[in-house]
Amino acid sequence: DTAVSQTPKYLVTQMGNDKSIKCEQNLGHDTMYWYKQDSKKFLKIMFSYNNKELIINETVPNRFSPKSPDKAHLNLHINSLELGDSAVYFCASSRDTYEQYFGPGTRLTVT
Amino acid sequence: AQSVTQLDSQVPVFEEAPVELRCNYSSSVSVYLFWYVQYPNQGLQLLLKYLSGSTLVESINGFEAEFNKSQTSFHLRKPSVHISDTAEYFCAVNRRGSEKLVFGKGTKLTVNP
Numbered sequence: 001d002t003a004v005s006q007t008p009k010y011l012v013t014q015m016g017n018d019k020s021i022k023c024e025q026n027l028g029h030d031t032m033y034w035y036k037q038d039s040k041k042f043l044k045i046m047f048s049y050n051n052k053e054l055i056i057n058e059t060v061p062n063r064f065s066p067k068s069p070d071k072a073h074l075n076l077h078i079n080s081l082e083l084g085d086s087a088v089y090f091c092a093s094s095r096d097t098y099e100q101y102f103g104p105g106t107r108l109t110v111t
Numbered sequence: 112a113q114s115v116t117q118l119d120s121q122v123p124v125f126e127e128a129p130v131e132l133r134c135n136y137s138s139s140v141s142v143y144l145f146w147y148v149q150y151p152n153q154g155l156q157l158l159l160k161y162l163s164g165s166t167l168v169e170s171i172n173g174f175e176a177e178f179n180k181s182q183t184s185f186h187l188r189k190p191s192v193h194i195s196d197t198a199e200y201f202c203a204v205n206r207r208g209s210e211k212l213v214f215g216k217g218t219k220l221t222v223n224p
Contacts, residue, residue: 031210041149041199043214056211090154098162099145100212102155 003027004103006091012109013081021076021106023091031055032074033100034066037088049074081110113138113204117215125223126194132187132218134176134202141207144185146176149199149217158200161185172196192222 004025013019025032033056034046048056052068063079078085091103118133136142146158159170166178176187185202202215 033210033212041217043155043201043217045211045213048210050210092155094210098143099157099160101157102147104154 004091004093004101006089006103006106008106009104010107010109012111014111015081015083017081018077018079019081019108020078021089021091021108023074023076023103025072025091025093025101025103027093027095027101029093029095029101030071031094031096032068032071033092033094034074034076035090035092035102037090037105039087043090047074047076078108081108083110086110113142113206113211113213115202115204115213115215117200117202117218119218120216121219121221123221123223124192127191129190130188130192130196130220132200132202132220134185134187134215136183136185136202136204138183138204138206142204143207144176144178145203145212146170146174146185146187147201147203147214149201151198155201158187192220194222194224196220197222 007022031050033048037043046060047066049068065077068074088105090105092100094100114137116135124130144161147155148158149155159168161178169175174189199217201217205212
């Protein structure tokens, strides 16, 4: 069974489009996260939700909007995509503040 | 705020040689420490963690890391590497009670035959 899953795995789109990435975890964790990994492999947290409530928002442009319909899901919607948004986006989840478990990633390419 | 420094961006080694990947962190409060591994074109997998207790922690595939509070280090070691250990390794830290995990820039381990 996949613990943290993301869809789609690959996403190729043009500048200016709006796209969404979905994330689901079946670990029963209360906290979920979105990370961005840039072309140099650097990982940076974007958002964190605990029980559907936003608790971390790391200076991310307003074009990025996370949505948590329930504590097992955290989706990421991106408006007006820009070239600089090209990256790998990882979803993760954790119980309390202990180790985080990551999804397989979504490679977003903006052309 | 916490920060993590991985001193080597790339480490090439031969198969069956020992390896050490270095990680130093900066924090004024107690922290949890983690090593994650990312195989090519895959997600991150938790390799090992230090939460409390014994300062030496081990993984199921032969890696170990030692928490050294005085040197603020959490170096990763393996006495004999395999080709399959080729991957990117990330050290990470978070302040106890915080959800914010801060990553180092990663060390690319390449094991050559």
